[in-house]
Amino acid sequence: MSTTRNIRVDYIARTEGDGAFDVLIDSNGIVKKASWNVWEPPRFFEAFLIGRKAEEIPEFVQRICGICPHSHHIASLRAIERAMDVKVSNQTVLLRELLHYSDWIMSHSLHIYYLAAPDFLGYESVIAMAGNSDLLPIVENALKIKRLGNDMIVVLSGQEIQNKTSVIGGFTSVPSVTDLRKLQDQLKKMKEFAYDTVKLTNTLASQSPYKDLSRRCEHVALQDVGKYAINEGRLVSTMGLDVPEWDYPKYMIEKHVPECNCKHSIIKDRDSFLVGPLARVNLNFNTLSIDAQKAAKEIGFTTPCYNPFMSIVARSIELVHAIDASIALIDEIGTPVFERPRFSYKAGKSFAATEAPRGTCCHGGQIDKYGVVKKWDIVAPTARNVYNLNKDFEEFIPKLLDLSDEDLTLKCEVMIRNYDPCQSCATHSLKVRLQRE
Amino acid sequence: MDEKIIVIGCGNLLAADDGIGIYVARSLKEYPLSNDVQIIEAGCPGLDLLRLWENKKNVIIIDAVISGAKPGTVHVFNLNQVIPREIMPLSSHSFNVVDAIELGKILKVIPEQLIIVGIELETEKAYREELSPSVEQAIPVACEQIIKEITNLKRI
Numbered sequence: 001m002s003t004t005r006n007i008r009v010d011y012i013a014r015t016e017g018d019g020a021f022d023v024l025i026d027s028n029g030i031v032k033k034a035s036w037n038v039w040e041p042p043r044f045f046e047a048f049l050i051g052r053k054a055e056e057i058p059e060f061v062q063r064i065c066g067i068c069p070h071s072h073h074i075a076s077l078r079a080i081e082r083a084m085d086v087k088v089s090n091q092t093v094l095l096r097e098l099l100h101y102s103d104w105i106m107s108h109s110l111h112i113y114y115l116a117a118p119d120f121l122g123y124e125s126v127i128a129m130a131g132n133s134d135l136l137p138i139v140e141n142a143l144k145i146k147r148l149g150n151d152m153i154v155v156l157s158g159q160e161i162q163n164k165t166s167v168i169g170g171f172t173s174v175p176s177v178t179d180l181r182k183l184q185d186q187l188k189k190m191k192e193f194a195y196d197t198v199k200l201t202n203t204l205a206s207q208s209p210y211k212d213l214s215r216r217c218e219h220v221a222l223q224d225v226g227k228y229a230i231n232e233g234r235l236v237s238t239m240g241l242d243v244p245e246w247d248y249p250k251y252m253i254e255k256h257v258p259e260c261n262c263k264h265s266i267i268k269d270r271d272s273f274l275v276g277p278l279a280r281v282n283l284n285f286n287t288l289s290i291d292a293q294k295a296a297k298e299i300g301f302t303t304p305c306y307n308p309f310m311s312i313v314a315r316s317i318e319l320v321h322a323i324d325a326s327i328a329l330i331d332e333i334g335t336p337v338f339e340r341p342r343f344s345y346k347a348g349k350s351f352a353a354t355e356a357p358r359g360t361c362c363h364g365g366q367i368d369k370y371g372v373v374k375k376w377d378i379v380a381p382t383a384r385n386v387y388n389l390n391k392d393f394e395e396f397i398p399k400l401l402d403l404s405d406e407d408l409t410l411k412c413e414v415m416i417r418n419y420d421p422c423q424s425c426a427t428h429s430l431k432v433r434l435q436r437e
Numbered sequence: 438m439d440e441k442i443i444v445i446g447c448g449n450l451l452a453a454d455d456g457i458g459i460y461v462a463r464s465l466k467e468y469p470l471s472n473d474v475q476i477i478e479a480g481c482p483g484l485d486l487l488r489l490w491e492n493k494k495n496v497i498i499i500d501a502v503i504s505g506a507k508p509g510t511v512h513v514f515n516l517n518q519v520i521p522r523e524i525m526p527l528s529s530h531s532f533n534v535v536d537a538i539e540l541g542k543i544l545k546v547i548p549e550q551l552i553i554v555g556i557e558l559e560t561e562k563a564y565r566e567e568l569s570p571s572v573e574q575a576i577p578v579a580c581e582q583i584i585k586e587i588t589n590l591k592r593i
Contacts, residue, residue: 130543143546147488
């Protein structure tokens with residue numbers, strides 16, 4: 001006799017920040033309610049930035065997150081620079097890209113090996129995984145590759161996590177060519193492991209039931225000219241969106257919803273959408289590094305891929321790309337030369353976007369002629385994805401009703417972790433509740 | 438192998454008593470310590486502890502403890518003891534010092550001597566900066582305990 005099933009997880013593990021999910025299934029197997037609730041308290045960043053000076057904004061906003069600080073930092077820098085008409089050198093553009101790729105390497109490796117892989121391998125955590133001697137080398141290398149991301153940030157910015165050197169107009173100090181070359185050697189050493197990771201994650205995501213689950217939704221990402229978009233580009237989608245990044249407020253619409261500290265996002269006149277590695281790989285496959293494309297082709301990855309459980313594979317493909325791109329950037333930067341960052345205040349309004357490890361990160365606002373911020377808008381990628389995840393729940397849970405409550409709960413958690421959510425950023429975490437009638 | 442004694446304060450200053458490890462690390466700097474003692478304020482490092490203690494011989498961790506003891510109680514653990522995982526606070530990715538020790542042992546990235554000085558908290562309420570008086574009064578007690586542990590480590 002079937003009964004109501006209510007799956008509720010009040011603290012979703014292995015994600016950043018605090019969130020919960022709640023699923024109610026009636027006796028006919030219909031999903032009556034499926035929601036991911038980000039309940040991390042709002043932090044009012046947008047409000048307390050009002051009245052601050054423009055140069056303080058990139059400093060403050062990189063404190064939003066410990067895992068993607070530079071996604072916020074660079075988006076805000078670029079919005080301010082566009083508003084105040086500040087031009088930066090090519091070296092600054094390249095150093096910012098390298099700085100942001102360090103976030104990608106750190107964040108992608110943390111997510112792939114530590115947060116997501118245990119789900120697919122059936123382990124409670126990475127520590128249990130390390131207890132298996134076959135998997136131990138993976139855990140050891142995972143630690144090394146994540147550390148490499150941290151080391152890159154130290155070289156580029158003088159300290160771990162948030163940077164001290166990147167400001168409006170450029171950098172207050174630049175790394176030495178010797179330190180950059182040392183990083184490059186380390187990146188070359190880690191490349192093979194990243195390449196093998198694509199095969200590993202593909203094997204994991206291809207197991208039942210994941211390989212048969214797919215849902216066609218709009219995928220959105222920045223698209224740059226001649227290179228994989230990370231710090232700038234046009235906003236494009238699988239459904240024909242193609243607009244300048246600074247027009248994001250016109251096309252990416254946010255609305256408040258009850259029970260959730262995070263707003264829901266839709267594309268104007270359409271529906272929920274997905275941002276992140278899967279969307280980027282789908283939209284920008286041809287600008288991935290040659291070896292990242294090769295790794296994808298070897299496993300038979302074809303675009304567009306609408307299976308959200310393949311996001312761990314997309315993330316692995318991007319890890320290869322991030323290493324290749326960083327190696328190439330270090331060559332292109334050569335011997336960095338100190339250039340004094342210069343800017344003057346000018347009234348203006350603008351918006352900009354970057355591609356955070358977990359998706360498109362939007363910043364922008366209005367500055368007066370004294371450089372005082374009058375308004376500031378921040379939309380973190382997880383905030384874009386919350387509504388889309390709720391739609392994944394509605395689509396996939398009815399297909400998984402034969403599973404036990406315990407297994408179904410795990411699958412719901414995996415669906416959330418597919419997004420590598422940063423719930424702290426989005427509030428603007430994870431608990432699951434499954435209820436069956 | 439780095440022979441220095443590394444003292445790592447852990448905690449979140451924005452979550453009330455959870456920040457106690459950082460407060461103790463800061464107070465420790467007021468004590469006359471020899472040059473071979475290095476103090477690190479680590480925030481909530483989770484598994485990053487492995488990176489902080491790699492190649493270090495002697496390490497002391499200061500962190501909050503939630504065991505049900507009287508708030509302000511100073512606990513001392515070492516590597517030979519089994520520390521119940523649930524009494525140590527978690528990082529935002531749900532890892533804590535016990536996880537770091539367990540993974541460190543498997544990966545053989547573990548100091549020869551590792552002491553954990555834990556201070557029982559009263560509340561880990563988020564978005565509160567100050568310590569509870571019961572926990573604040575434990576700061577000098579914890580510092581004295583750490584000085585003792587440093588002296589012991591030097592003898593080994």
